[in-house]
Amino acid sequence: MAYRKERPKLERTFLQGPDLTFDGKNPPREYPAVSLCMIVKNEADNLADCIGSVGDFPAEIIVVDTGSTDHTVEIAKSLGAKVYRFDWIDDFAAARNESIRHATGDWVFWMDADDRLEPNGAAKLKQAVVSGKADVYMCRVVSHGKGAGSADAVVEHFRLFRNGLGLKFHGALHESIAPDVIDLGLVVARTNIEVRHTGYSIDIEDYKAKARRNMAIINAELKKNPDDLYWRYHRAASLSILGDPEQAAADYEAVLADPPPQLNWEIYVYQAHTGLLDIYNNAGKFDDARRVLQLALERFPQRRHLAVVAGLFYFGQDELDTALKYLLRAQRLPRESDALGQAWSPGKLESVLGQVYLLRGEHTLARQAFMDMLAENGKTVSRTPPAEYAEAERLFAAGQFDAVCDLLDTVAMGNLPALRLLARAEDKRERWHSATAKLAQAMALDDPLPDEWVTLAEYVLHTRHFNSAERLCRLALQANPENAQAMNLAGFIAFQQNDAEKAMNYLLNAFLHAPESDWVRQNLEKLATALQLPLTEAIRQFGGRMLGQKKPSLAAIAFSVLVQIAPTDADAYRSLAVALNALGQENEAMLAWQTAEQLKAV
Numbered sequence: 001m002a003y004r005k006e007r008p009k010l011e012r013t014f015l016q017g018p019d020l021t022f023d024g025k026n027p028p029r030e031y032p033a034v035s036l037c038m039i040v041k042n043e044a045d046n047l048a049d050c051i052g053s054v055g056d057f058p059a060e061i062i063v064v065d066t067g068s069t070d071h072t073v074e075i076a077k078s079l080g081a082k083v084y085r086f087d088w089i090d091d092f093a094a095a096r097n098e099s100i101r102h103a104t105g106d107w108v109f110w111m112d113a114d115d116r117l118e119p120n121g122a123a124k125l126k127q128a129v130v131s132g133k134a135d136v137y138m139c140r141v142v143s144h145g146k147g148a149g150s151a152d153a154v155v156e157h158f159r160l161f162r163n164g165l166g167l168k169f170h171g172a173l174h175e176s177i178a179p180d181v182i183d184l185g186l187v188v189a190r191t192n193i194e195v196r197h198t199g200y201s202i203d204i205e206d207y208k209a210k211a212r213r214n215m216a217i218i219n220a221e222l223k224k225n226p227d228d229l230y231w232r233y234h235r236a237a238s239l240s241i242l243g244d245p246e247q248a249a250a251d252y253e254a255v256l257a258d259p260p261p262q263l264n265w266e267i268y269v270y271q272a273h274t275g276l277l278d279i280y281n282n283a284g285k286f287d288d289a290r291r292v293l294q295l296a297l298e299r300f301p302q303r304r305h306l307a308v309v310a311g312l313f314y315f316g317q318d319e320l321d322t323a324l325k326y327l328l329r330a331q332r333l334p335r336e337s338d339a340l341g342q343a344w345s346p347g348k349l350e351s352v353l354g355q356v357y358l359l360r361g362e363h364t365l366a367r368q369a370f371m372d373m374l375a376e377n378g379k380t381v382s383r384t385p386p387a388e389y390a391e392a393e394r395l396f397a398a399g400q401f402d403a404v405c406d407l408l409d410t411v412a413m414g415n416l417p418a419l420r421l422l423a424r425a426e427d428k429r430e431r432w433h434s435a436t437a438k439l440a441q442a443m444a445l446d447d448p449l450p451d452e453w454v455t456l457a458e459y460v461l462h463t464r465h466f467n468s469a470e471r472l473c474r475l476a477l478q479a480n481p482e483n484a485q486a487m488n489l490a491g492f493i494a495f496q497q498n499d500a501e502k503a504m505n506y507l508l509n510a511f512l513h514a515p516e517s518d519w520v521r522q523n524l525e526k527l528a529t530a531l532q533l534p535l536t537e538a539i540r541q542f543g544g545r546m547l548g549q550k551k552p553s554l555a556a557i558a559f560s561v562l563v564q565i566a567p568t569d570a571d572a573y574r575s576l577a578v579a580l581n582a583l584g585q586e587n588e589a590m591l592a593w594q595t596a597e598q599l600k601a602v
Helices: 049-052 072-078 092-101 121-131 177-185 206-224 229-242 245-255 264-282 286-301 303-314 318-331 349-357 363-376 389-397 401-408 416-428 432-445 450-462 464-477 483-496 500-511 518-530 537-550 552-565 572-581 586-601
Strands: 015-020 034-040 060-065 082-085 109-110 113-119 134-146 151-162 187-197 341-344
Touching: 034 092, 049 072, 049 113, 049 450, 060 072, 072 082, 109 229, 109 363, 113 121, 113 245, 121 151, 121 187, 134 416, 151 177, 151 187, 151 264, 151 586, 177 483, 187 416, 206 229, 229 264, 245 264, 264 303, 303 318, 303 341, 318 349, 318 432, 349 363, 349 432, 349 464, 363 416, 363 432, 389 401, 389 416, 401 416, 416 464, 432 450, 450 464, 464 483, 483 500, 483 552, 500 537, 500 552, 518 537, 537 552, 537 572, 552 572, 572 586
Parallel strands: 015 187, 034 060, 034 109, 060 082, 134 187
Antiparallel strands: 109 151, 113 187, 134 151, 151 341
16 A cells, blocks of 8 residues: 655644743732633533632633433532533534533633643643733643553643634534634644543443444544545544454555544544554554554654554564664653653553563663663562552452452552562463563562563463563573473473474473473373374484484483383383483493393393
């Protein structure tokens, strides 16, 4: 597919004013009257916190209810709001315009019920309305993702504007006053005033309900113009939530091929790239995912968030060298490159970097990366279990692994006992990526416990990262050369990679160190079956090849196992004697030869 390389240009622009920074200190006691305007539906759980966050900033509160069936209206009235009813017609702009129609203040400030003004935001807004710098003030709207380490999204909205200029909202979905601002040539100032949007940290079913609501609007618009790429982008975003990745991918591909100028390049066009990458990655279409990722890297070379996305993708492909390259690139890029659009939560980059270093066997660098992650979050290493730990242990013993994760997830960062228990619980839930992340953090911040390298290898192996899993097995053997579990796992990995010789070598060593292990014997049997040989013959042929290749130590291991499995096999003892003699172990070779002669005589 051919893609346009250049960035589309808007033909019309508003008059960009200054970038303003307000400190919220000593806000004016007197300032023009402001109307807080809201549209709501069934927001009984949110409304009080939203209105409470604006403090005494608004002179009046206008709430337009679009059909609540809970106590939203009663709560709004109890908070001093003027409440109006408006029948929902699948048009956010229409509802929003109804709210500002009732505004009597000199200025309008609008919010949704799932918005929260930052703690000193009201003071900053007071400073804005008396500054005389602009007709419209933009606020940063930050949406935090659900779950630790998830990405945030930052957009800018025209949230505060002069009343009485005839400004109206446009757009049935993602409504904005931008068209009127542009037509009127109004001066717009960007500000550091921040609104926290909680609408993306809801449960998945509520998230899907919002997507279904949006789809009704999107489909109506696409019925008018099926090829409208602005609406195809929004359809793709909703369909990704609702579980139709094929149509979502088709829409995203069309958007990437010819990005419409109405879509903000740094926010929505960028998210089209990452959204399509996620679809292909989740579907196992890794060639398509690589293609989209490379396109994104060409178009957004300075985005820190994207460099981490690339690192995560190659980490997921078990290509640790390439993952490290992009993560180190992300470290060099300024945080300001993610001022708009998607941005990772603090410490995400360092957490992934720590995992990559640990899986590469670079423990010192892994520790530093995780220490940097803790510093980003204002935390330190702790060996003292959190208050929730005893209850988490009880839940784990009862098999309530989901409850363990819910209890510990928010307190585990840097806490070694919690991290290790959480890793075990995630393993039981078969969430091995998360189990790997938790255990890797604990191992990097502490001296790894004796069996943790192998445990981590098992987690990684579940994600089919064979190279990393084998490397972890080698690290386990460096710590303990007699670790039969590590040998057995390494043999299994080699078998999965169709390297029969390496698999046989590891498994025979494991058998010598743990002859009673059923798992080792079973893996040897599986290997022999794959070779279409009886187990004894598979071992015999391997030992013979090692002798032919002048590798007597490996031959001696093979024939040592063979005589344990087949203690009456005279030929096995003869071959063992030859291997031992080649190693200079003449006395042991003589004993093996004598045993062979005795068995032959019988």
